[in-house]
Amino acid sequence: MHVRTFIAATAAVLVLAxxxxxPVNTGSVSPASGGAPSSAAxxxxxxxxxxxxxxxxxxxxxxxxxxxxxxxxxxxAQPQNIERAVTLQVTVVNGSDKPFxxxxxxxxxxxxxxxxxxxxxxxxxxxxxxxxxxxxxxxxKTMKLNMSFAVGKDPGELQIELQPDFxxxxxxxxxxx
Numbered sequence: 001m002h003v004r005t006f007i008a009a010t011a012a013v014l015v016l017a018x019x020x021x022x023p024v025n026t027g028s029v030s031p032a033s034g035g036a037p038s039s040a041a042x043x044x045x046x047x048x049x050x051x052x053x054x055x056x057x058x059x060x061x062x063x064x065x066x067x068x069x070x071x072x073x074x075x076x077a078q079p080q081n082i083e084r085a086v087t088l089q090v091t092v093v094n095g096s097d098k099p100f101x102x103x104x105x106x107x108x109x110x111x112x113x114x115x116x117x118x119x120x121x122x123x124x125x126x127x128x129x130x131x132x133x134x135x136x137x138x139x140x141k142t143m144k145l146n147m148s149f150a151v152g153k154d155p156g157e158l159q160i161e162l163q164p165d166f167x168x169x170x171x172x173x174x175x176x177x
Contacts, residue, residue: 023169028056032064050175051088057171060095061164063105068158068177071148074125079118079150085127086177087120087148090162094137102143103134105162110149112177113156120148151177 029049049055051067068086077085090108094100110117120127128146137143151158158177163170 030054030056048172048174050173053173054093055171055173056095057164057169059164060097061100062093062095063162063171064091064093065089065160065162065173066091067175068149071120071122071127072125073120073122073127073148077120077122077125077127079120082120082150083153085120085122085148085150086158087126087128087146088160090145090147092137092143092145094139094141097139099139100137100164101134102137102145104165106133106145106147108147109161111159112149112151117149117151117158120150122148 029047030053032052032054049065051065054062054064056062066089068088071085071087073082073085090105092100092102092105108119110119122128127148133145135143147160149158149160155176158175160173161170162173
């Protein structure tokens with residue numbers, strides 16, 4: 001009897017987990033800092049955005065991610081023993097008609113060269129971080145967040161996932177770092 005209960009409970013969890021998978025990059029990608037997308041940008045709409053491009057969710061909230069720049073973590077930075085770290089700036093542009101809280105964006109997930117990349121928490125070094133940063137961006141306004149990640153010693157592909165809420169589309173930026 002306990003085996004059937006366990007199997008039923010496991011199946012229910014798997015079904016629910018499948019229902020929570022979030023869509024990726026279903027918004028629009030355009031050159032950073034506004035402007036109408038070119039016909040080339042429209043053709044590349046299925047390609048994930050990269051550094052310097054703007055991703056806009058259907059509600060009008062948009063983000064731009066700068067090209068990663070090398071940074072030197074301070075002696076108390078976490079995680080310890082970082083081979084190399086990069087910092088990037090995320091600009092939030094609120095093109096919606098409602099205030100937007102950046103708290104969920106500041107919990108970005110990252111991968112470097114196909115493996116998880118840890119966020120860098122650096123209170124006394126050159127790496128900036130926005131760990132659990134919050135703030136309200138009013139309609140028509142912008143806000144800049146800084147994020148840093150530990151990456152391998154050699155250049156490689158960095159992928160950053162940002163999500164505006166728990167159920168919304170994820171914006172996934174991909175580029176070299």
